[in-house]
Amino acid sequence: MTGLPNSTPEHLLASDRDAGFEIGPEFERFDQMNDMFTRAMWDPKVQSKDSDGFFSSYRMEAAPRRGEGFAQRDFALRNAAWIVSDVISNRSAGDGRREGFQGHILNDTPVAADQVELRAPEREASEIKRLAKLFGADLCGITHFDLRWHYTRRPDTRDMTPIPDPLPEGLTHVIVMGHAMDFDLVETYPSALAGAATGLEYSHETAIVLQLAAYIRNLGFDAVPSMNDSALVIPYAIKAGLGEYGRNQMVLTPEFGPRVRFSKIFTNMPLAVDKVRELGLSAYCLDCTICADACPVKALPDGKPQWAGGSPSTIKGVRKWSANCEACFGYWVKLKSDCAICMRVCPFNNRGGWRDVIWCKIARSRWRALARWWAEKRARTRTKPRMWWNEGGGK
Amino acid sequence: MTGLPNSTPEHLLASDRDAGFEIGPEFERFDQMNDMFTRAMWDPKVQSKDSDGFFSSYRMEAAPRRGEGFAQRDFALRNAAWIVSDVISNRSAGDGRREGFQGHILNDTPVAADQVELRAPEREASEIKRLAKLFGADLCGITHFDLRWHYTRRPDTRDMTPIPDPLPEGLTHVIVMGHAMDFDLVETYPSALAGAATGLEYSHETAIVLQLAAYIRNLGFDAVPSMNDSALVIPYAIKAGLGEYGRNQMVLTPEFGPRVRFSKIFTNMPLAVDKVRELGLSAYCLDCTICADACPVKALPDGKPQWAGGSPSTIKGVRKWSANCEACFGYWVKLKSDCAICMRVCPFNNRGGWRDVIWCKIARSRWRALARWWAEKRARTRTKPRMWWNEGGGK
Numbered sequence: 001m002t003g004l005p006n007s008t009p010e011h012l013l014a015s016d017r018d019a020g021f022e023i024g025p026e027f028e029r030f031d032q033m034n035d036m037f038t039r040a041m042w043d044p045k046v047q048s049k050d051s052d053g054f055f056s057s058y059r060m061e062a063a064p065r066r067g068e069g070f071a072q073r074d075f076a077l078r079n080a081a082w083i084v085s086d087v088i089s090n091r092s093a094g095d096g097r098r099e100g101f102q103g104h105i106l107n108d109t110p111v112a113a114d115q116v117e118l119r120a121p122e123r124e125a126s127e128i129k130r131l132a133k134l135f136g137a138d139l140c141g142i143t144h145f146d147l148r149w150h151y152t153r154r155p156d157t158r159d160m161t162p163i164p165d166p167l168p169e170g171l172t173h174v175i176v177m178g179h180a181m182d183f184d185l186v187e188t189y190p191s192a193l194a195g196a197a198t199g200l201e202y203s204h205e206t207a208i209v210l211q212l213a214a215y216i217r218n219l220g221f222d223a224v225p226s227m228n229d230s231a232l233v234i235p236y237a238i239k240a241g242l243g244e245y246g247r248n249q250m251v252l253t254p255e256f257g258p259r260v261r262f263s264k265i266f267t268n269m270p271l272a273v274d275k276v277r278e279l280g281l282s283a284y285c286l287d288c289t290i291c292a293d294a295c296p297v298k299a300l301p302d303g304k305p306q307w308a309g310g311s312p313s314t315i316k317g318v319r320k321w322s323a324n325c326e327a328c329f330g331y332w333v334k335l336k337s338d339c340a341i342c343m344r345v346c347p348f349n350n351r352g353g354w355r356d357v358i359w360c361k362i363a364r365s366r367w368r369a370l371a372r373w374w375a376e377k378r379a380r381t382r383t384k385p386r387m388w389w390n391e392g393g394g395k
Numbered sequence: 396m397t398g399l400p401n402s403t404p405e406h407l408l409a410s411d412r413d414a415g416f417e418i419g420p421e422f423e424r425f426d427q428m429n430d431m432f433t434r435a436m437w438d439p440k441v442q443s444k445d446s447d448g449f450f451s452s453y454r455m456e457a458a459p460r461r462g463e464g465f466a467q468r469d470f471a472l473r474n475a476a477w478i479v480s481d482v483i484s485n486r487s488a489g490d491g492r493r494e495g496f497q498g499h500i501l502n503d504t505p506v507a508a509d510q511v512e513l514r515a516p517e518r519e520a521s522e523i524k525r526l527a528k529l530f531g532a533d534l535c536g537i538t539h540f541d542l543r544w545h546y547t548r549r550p551d552t553r554d555m556t557p558i559p560d561p562l563p564e565g566l567t568h569v570i571v572m573g574h575a576m577d578f579d580l581v582e583t584y585p586s587a588l589a590g591a592a593t594g595l596e597y598s599h600e601t602a603i604v605l606q607l608a609a610y611i612r613n614l615g616f617d618a619v620p621s622m623n624d625s626a627l628v629i630p631y632a633i634k635a636g637l638g639e640y641g642r643n644q645m646v647l648t649p650e651f652g653p654r655v656r657f658s659k660i661f662t663n664m665p666l667a668v669d670k671v672r673e674l675g676l677s678a679y680c681l682d683c684t685i686c687a688d689a690c691p692v693k694a695l696p697d698g699k700p701q702w703a704g705g706s707p708s709t710i711k712g713v714r715k716w717s718a719n720c721e722a723c724f725g726y727w728v729k730l731k732s733d734c735a736i737c738m739r740v741c742p743f744n745n746r747g748g749w750r751d752v753i754w755c756k757i758a759r760s761r762w763r764a765l766a767r768w769w770a771e772k773r774a775r776t777r778t779k780p781r782m783w784w785n786e787g788g789g790k
Contacts, residue, residue, distance in 0.1 A: 060507040060613045072511050076613030077526065080504075083609045084479070084602045087503055091486075108482055109475075112455040116467050127784075131472065134577070134595070182529070200529070207479045207602055214478045218455045218471030389522075 012146050018276040019238050023148075024307060027317030030232060032151040033162045034312040036329040038102065042160040046326065054333040057192075058082065064336050069191030069385035078192050078337065081199030085206045085227075096156035096163075100206060100227035103154055103165050107217065107224070108210070115220030118270060125272040128212070132177050135211045136204055138260065139178030139253060141240025141274040145171050145266060150231040165230065167266055168222050173273070175212065175265040176233065176240040179205050180256045181343075183351055187383035189344045190296075192337040198261075202227070205263035213265050221269040232315070233262040241274035244282040247321045248291040248300060248342035252281040254360070257348025280364030281348060285321075288372055290379075291342035299328040300342060344382070347375040407541050413671040414633050418543075419702060422712030425627060427546040428557045429707040431724040433497065437555040441721065445728040452587075452731040453477065459731050464586030464780035473587050473732065476594030480601045480622075491551035491558075495601060495622035498549055498560050502612065502619070503605070510615030513665060520667040523607070527572050530606045531599055533655065534573030534648060536635030536669040540566050540661060545626040560625065562661055563617050568668070570607065570660040571628065571635040574600050575651045576738075578746055582778035584739045585691075587732040589780075593656075597622070600658035608660050616664040627710070628657040636669035639677040642716045643686040643695060643737035647676040649755070652743025675759030676743060680716075683767055685774075686737035694723040695737060739777070742770040 016023060032038055040051040056062035063075035088105065089098045097103035118124060125142050132140040153162040185197035209225035216223035224230075234251055237243060242262070243253035250258035292300035301321050308314045313325040332339050343349060347363065350356035359378065363371035411418060427433055435446040451457035458470035483500065484493045492498035513519060520537050527535040548557040580592035604620035611618035619625075629646055632638055637657070638648035645653035687695035696716050703709045708720040727734050738744060742758065745751035754773065758766035 061505070065509070072507070072509060073614065076507070076511075076610055079613055080606050080610035081530075083503060083605050087605070088482070108478060110456075112467070112471070114460075114467060116471075134591075135476075196529075203602060203606065207598060210478050210482070211475050211598065215471055215475035218474055219468065 008146075008148060012144060012148075015144075015239055015276055019235075020282070021235070021238075022305075022319035024317045024319065026307070026309065027148070028315070029148060029150065029152045030315045031162070032102065032154045032229075036313050036325050038155050038160075039313065040329070040333070041155070041157075046329070048333065050333040051329075054336050057336040058086075063192075069188060069193050070336070073389070074192040074196075074385060078195040078199055081196040082202060083199075084203035085199070088206050088210070093157065096158040098157050100209075100225075100229055102157050102229060104167065104230045105206075105209065105213075105225040105227070107213065109214040109217045111217045111222055112220040121270050121272040124269065128175060128216075128269075128271060131215060132175065132208070132212055135208045136179075137177035137208050137212075137263075138180040139242050139255060141176050141237070141242045142271050143174050143176065143236055143239040143241075143273050145174055146235070146239070149235045151229075154229065167224055167230065170268050171222065171224070171266040173267050173269065173271050174236050174240070175267065175271070176237050176242060177205070177208060177212075177263050177265075178237070178242055178253060178256070178260045179208070179263065181259045181261065183259065183349075184383065184388060186259055186340065186344050186349070187380070188385045188388050189341050189382070190335055190337070190339045191385045192335075193385045193388060194340065195337040198338050198340075201261040205261060209263045209265055213267075216265070216267055216269055219269070221267055223265050223267040223269070226264045226266060230266070231264070233264055236264055237262045239276060241277045244277075244279050245320060246282065246291075246346065246348075247285040247289070248346060249321065249323050250343060250346075252279075252285070252346070252348050254279055254281070254364070257350065258343045258346050259349045280368070284348075284363050284368050284371070287368070288347070288375070290345050290347060290375070294341050294345045295328075296341065297324075297327040297331045299324040299331070345379070347371075347378065403541075403543060407539060407543075410539075410634055410671055414630075415677070416630070416633075417700075417714035419712045419714065421702070421704065422543070423710070424543060424545060424547045425710045426557070427497065427549045427624075431708050431720050433550050433555075434708065435724065435728070436550065436552075441724070443728065446724075449728040449731050453481075458587075464583060464588050465731070468784070469587040469591075469780060473590040473594055476591040477597060478594075479598035480594070483601050483605070488552065491553040493552050495604075495620075495624055497552050497624060499562065499625045500601075500604065500608075500620040500622070502608065504609040504612045506612045506617055507615040516665050516667040519664065523570060523611075523664075523666060526610060527570065527603070527607055530603045531574075532572035532603050532607075532658075533575040534637050534650060536571050536632070536637045537666050538569050538571065538631055538634040538636075538668050540569055541630070541634070544630045546624075549624065562619055562625065565663045566617065566619070566661040568662050568664065568666050569631050569635070570662065570666070571632050571637060572600065572603060572607075572658045572660075573632070573637055573648060573651070573655045574603070574658065576654045576656065578654065578744075579778065579783060581654055581735065581739050581744070582775070583780045583783050584736050584777070585730055585732070585734045586780045587730075588783060589735070590732040593733050593735075596656040600656060604658045604660055608662075611660070611662050611664055614664070616662055618660050618662040618664070621659045621661060625661070626659070628659055631659055632657045634671060636672045639672075639674050640715060641676065641686075641741070641743075642680040642684070643741060644716065644718050645738060645741075647674075647680070647741070647743050649674055649676070649759070650747075652676075652745065653738045653741050654744045675763070679743075679758050679763050679766070682763070683742070683770070685740050685742060685770070689736050689740045690723075691736065692719075692722045692726045694719040694726070740774070742766075742773065
């Protein structure tokens with residue numbers, strides 16, 4: 001536990017230990033200029049005809065038409081699913097901000113002049129979680145604001161130059177929300193059809209972060225709605241007690257396995273924070289390589305967590321499982337859609353039927369070797385997109 | 396059945412008969428300048444300090460703070476719930492259009508140049524309904540486009556002058572979607588808190604009409620997303636087989652009673668239409684006056700359906716139950732929030748537990764007199780807003 005930024009307060013370091021985070025002397029905050037999506041817009045090592053085609057496929061006139069799972073109806077559904085997210089993310093395009101992706105979401109609601117009288121932080125936290133669910137979130141946890149996970153810079157999307165994206169001063173807490181993706185659509189990965197599951201949750205989370213942040217601002221506190229912008233959500237989701245890190249680079253949750261997206265709200269409202277939870281999910285990953293084996297471009301690691309580095313798209317100085325991001329994204333741009341085979345095949349991604357519940361219970365216990373054996377018997381094959389269209393996704 | 400506009404095609408007149416619509420020689424298409432919300436912005440008989448205060452209460456700096464159900468947290472939640480709808484409805488304010496309310500929603504998606512190959516209209520209709528539910532609609536039905544229900548004019552919201560709001564040429568079908576309101580919030584009517592149930596569904600329907608219309612446009616057909624703008628949704632919802640007209644001026648559905656909002660999409664995609672359904676709901680209303688009795692300003696009729704007229708806010712030449720809109724809206728502006736006591740007390744508004752299912756079955760049968768007797772025993776009292784906040788709405 002050496003080499004941590006000197007300024008990191010002790011309570012955050014203590015929760016690093018609880019979460020099993022290993023952060024070394026090479027640790028550097030991440031620069032959003034280096035994420036794969038951003039690099040595909042400026043880095044000649046990543047940008048290509050295929051990557052340009054990937055982005056333009058989100059407009060129908062440029063979407064491919066090439067057979068099952070990638071035909072006009074599939075792209076039509078995927079692109080329609082995204083539209084609420086698109087409307088918000090595009091509204092500041094003229095100012096070089098892609099709200100919720102490259103730059104935080106701008107607020108539509110001023111902070112009320114009167115602050116409500118607050119009750120105990122535990123009571124306020126449980127109310128916020130209840131309202132997050134009323135607005136449609138599937139999971140909600142709260143943790144401390146932690147500058148280490150925040151991007152140093154974002155691109156100005158007009159010319160892809162790096163610029164700061166300052167948040168208001170004095171933010172102290174982060175509300176992390178989970179949004180479960182549609183099981184039946186995910187069963188069709190890889191396909192443009194499956195990308196509708198992604199678009200649906202981006203649209204849901206856009207609506208939900210806008211609503212919950214507006215609520216907090218209406219109470220007289222600051223709140224910034226955030227999706228993929230501003231900070232890495234994975235460490236925040238783990239610190240908020242929502243899950244553990246998986247071999248497939250995703251947060252695994254007891255409720256949905258990796259089949260969940262996360263959004264966040266930064267606030268100065270005093271709220272009780274959640275504890276990190278030991279869930280037995282990462283422990284299972286240590287001896288399971290189903291996701292790595294299923295990856296068509298072998299982008300996932302099959303060994304133990306390593307000190308990350310190597311690619312500019314991988315955060316430095318953290319011991320963790322890290323993907324070959326270039327290989328992963330290279331596959332996406334060939335498909336002209338997002339791939340999440342590693343989410344689909346994860347044995348923690350299941351319908352939640354009674355056999356699934358029993359399997360999860362065993363997998364998270366010290367009998368996990370038995371669960372690994374059983375997981376092989378239980379492995380599902382991909383749903384063919386035409387089955388989804390014809391039969392309601394196997395339901 | 397005299398006096399119908401000569402241009403109304405026979406298949407629409409036939410479905411009027413199925414639906415029990417009685418349309419007389421005085422029938423005139425409705426002018427949106429005359430709806431209560433629009434009149435409150437220009438008609439000195441309706442506009443007042445209270446009505447201006449009603450509209451401004453949707454901004455926190457002008458929201459009242461006056462005790463249970465109308466305190467800062469109640470308005471904070473209500474106003475936050477509305478925000479997705481607000482973002483869309485405000486984006487063309489500079490052009491005098493309040494999208495989804497006074498003017499249809501402008502499209503963010505061009506109609507794709509390639510039209511997909513269509514299957515049978517029945518197959519396309521069932522697919523559209525399935526996708527409406529995937530996007531989050533609770534009900535979906537399809538009917539013919541019918542100019543009679545369309546507003547003759549809308550206001551330019553910059554100066555409230557009447558202007559036309561033309562839809563594209565060639566629209567043939569209307570997809571009507573139902574969005575169930577939160578039961579526990581509705582139990583607190585009248586309160587600003589309960590208005591969150593309204594805001595939540597306006598925000599949901601905004602997202603859903605944007606998505607489903609984008610899907611149809613991505614298939615190469617025209618589609619216009621619509622909420623309260625452009626046309627009366629009640630006749631469309633009934634024609635689409637979703638429900639029947641109730642004494643409380645709402646469409647009663649078998650699934651949710653009156654606790655449901657409706658949105659619509661106008662399209663030229665060839666789709667099979669639904670049949671009007673005889674559901675036994677209006678028949679129950681004939682001898683039930685629970686809603687009229689509960690109305691604090693006695694705005695609801697307690698007799699039989701009448702030839703409507705009298706108020707400019709009531710459509711002319713239709714025999715139906717009609718409220719005293721001025722009295723109804725007068726109560727809203729006093730509350731500084733929407734009132735739907737008449738939705739809450741309707742016996743068809745229930746949780747859908749097994750006793751509710753049995754009650755509904757009897758109420759919709761010829762034994763409805765028995766159901767009326769039982770309904771009195773089953774009547775619930777209002778949930779106090781503080782109970783909702785303290786206890787999760789009685790759950």
